Amino acid sequence: MKKISCFSYKGGAGRSTLALNVVPFLVDELDASPEHPLILVDMDVDSCGITYFLKLEDAPDIDHYSVQAMFGVNGYIPQEDDEDIPLTEHVLFKHLCKVGKWFNVEDGSVLCLPAEPGAAMGGATNYDGRDNFVKEFLEVCKEYEVSGVLFDSAVGDQLTAVWSNRLSDVILCCMRPTKQFREGTQRFFDKFDDRIARDKQIIVIPNVVPTEGLTLLDGEESHRYPEYAKDAIKKSFEDNVQRNTNHYHMDMMEGELFGVPKIDRFMWQEGVLTTAGHLTETERVALDRYKTIAKLICNI
Ligand SMILES: Nc1ncnc2c1ncn2[C@@H]1O[C@H](COP(=O)(O)OP(=O)(O)O)[C@@H](O)[C@H]1O
Ligand SMILES: [Mg+2]
Incomplete structure (x- = not known):
């Protein structure tokens, strides 16, 4: 079972957009199905992006079955007869929202645990021990042969970001190509x-969002970046690779920067590209990047 965290040190770096757009390719790579679903967890409890994009803010029972309700101070407590309960009846799953239709796959192949907009974590400022609920959730997921869990993480050192990163095998680290971000x-x-x-x-995924004038394209177009942005990305790559070559991946051949190009459509209509109909050339490049990222997640 793949455990993936969509992380960034600051907000607005394209975590939620990446999470959503990589889903169709992950479904493919992981062979997700209603029997072995992919589970999205909206860990960004302060600004719940995927809950918003998937229009789950008004989901029935969200106040009882949200990230805050599951993992907050009065969260789910594992029961002894848990394993005897069929997946569809388990309290941790029964109320997950089926969201496959957003990705043109069978509805039950992708399930989402939304976050409740505006609800706190129940004053859980000390997270030690609280991540046991998340661990337990992952244990149950594993028992039920879920194909993968994708956390849309919060930023930086926030409580739920720490959980997502700590408990995942793969961290997709989005960044905007600025010095502070780097x-x-x-x-x-x-x-x-x-x-x-x-x-x-x-x-490491340097996104261009939504910085005007910085367009990550290949080859001859790459001269359009300001030098400082190129340096920032290059430095982050080198530093990371120096730390541990096995753990960091970012394609950066001569004249090519790995990232998701800027998509005009996202500026006015946020959401999932694969279901958006006709694609422009840039959008095709972006989709290809999302696909590559899904492959990196699954093959390494
Ligand atoms: N490749 C892209 N091109 C243009 N805009 C993008 C792209 N990726 C994300 N965005 C936009 O950038 C903004 C922030 O993205 P979002 O995924 O919400 O970031 P985060 O979850 O890190 O806060 C959104 O308005 C989104 O539509
Ligand atoms: Mg977000």
């Missing part, structure tokens, strides 16, 4: 406990 991300990973990081795969 340094902050670097500092974040420097603090990362090596024992926790050792077995993790960290994929």
Whole structure:
């Protein structure tokens, strides 16, 4: 079972957009189905992007079955007869929202645990021990042969971001190509406990969102970046690779930068590209990047 965290050190770096757009390719790679669903968990409880994009803010029972309700101070407590209960009846699953239709796959192939907009974590400022609920959730997922769990993480050191990163095998680290972003991300990973990081795969994804004038394209177009942005990305790549070549991946051949190009459509209609109908050339490139990321997640 793949455990993936969509992380960034600051907000607005394209985590939710990446999470949603990589889903169709993950479904493919992981062979997700209603029997072995892919589960999306909206861990960004302060600004719940995928809950918003998938229009789950008004989901029935969201106040009882949200990330806050499951993992907050009065969260789910494992029961002894848990394993005797069929998947569809288990309290942790019964109320997950079927969201496959957004991705043109069978509805039950992708399930989502939304976050309740505006609901706090129940004052859980000390997270030690609280992540047991998430661990338990993952245990149950494993028992039921879920194909993967994708956390749309919060930013930086926030409670649920720590959980998502700590409990995932793969961290998709989105960043905008700015100096502050590069340094902050670097500092974040420097603090990362090596024992926790050792077995993790960290994929650095410099997104261009939504910075005007920075367009990540290949080859001859790459001269359009300001030099500082190129340097920032290059430095983050080098620093990361120096730390541990096994754990960081970012294609950066001569004249090519790995990232998701800027898509005009996202500026006015946020959501899932694969279901958006006719695609422009740039959108096709972006989709290809999302597909590559799904392959990196699954093959390494
Ligand atoms: N490749 C892209 N091109 C253009 N806009 C994008 C792209 N990816 C994301 N965006 C836009 O950038 C904004 C922030 O993205 P979002 O995924 O919500 O970031 P985060 O979850 O990190 O806060 C959104 O308005 C989104 O539509
Ligand atoms: Mg988000």
